[in-house]
Amino acid sequence: xxxxxxxxxxxxxxxxxxxxxxxxxIEEVFGAPLFESADSYEKVMTEWGIMFDDGTCATIYDWxxxxxxxxxxxxxxxWHIGGTSHDAMDKVTAVLLKRGGERxxxxxxxxx
Numbered sequence: 711x712x713x714x715x716x717x718x719x720x721x722x723x724x725x726x727x728x729x730x731x732x733x734x735x736i737e738e739v740f741g742a743p744l745f746e747s748a749d750s751y752e753k754v755m756t757e758w759g760i761m762f763d764d765g766t767c768a769t770i771y772d773w774x775x776x777x778x779x780x781x782x783x784x785x786x787x788x789w790h791i792g793g794t795s796h797d798a799m800d801k802v803t804a805v806l807l808k809r810g811g812e813r814x815x816x817x818x819x820x821x822x
Contacts, residue, residue: 711808712763713740715740715741715758717744717745720792723767723798724794725791727799728790729788731786731789731806732783732786733782735806743757748780750776751776756771756781766795766801767794767798770792
């Protein structure tokens, strides 16, 4: 399953689910984040924007860490997965499984 990276893909997405994993795992699979901020007033401090070959858009981002700062490289964190459908969650987890080795403790939420 191929994909392209750009923050342009983040526009119009919303929360589809969450996943507990490390920043190290995400970077191993998707590369460095496309957005990083040290501003403690930002709701998102770290973000990836992904477009899969089938047109599914997804984002991976932290949410409201404020004074805690950016997620540490090896810190297990409850990352948010955004998209325009639940396919985004399915595709992100499939790529993490395929390219990232053993399965992490995935946690899904229903936003319907």
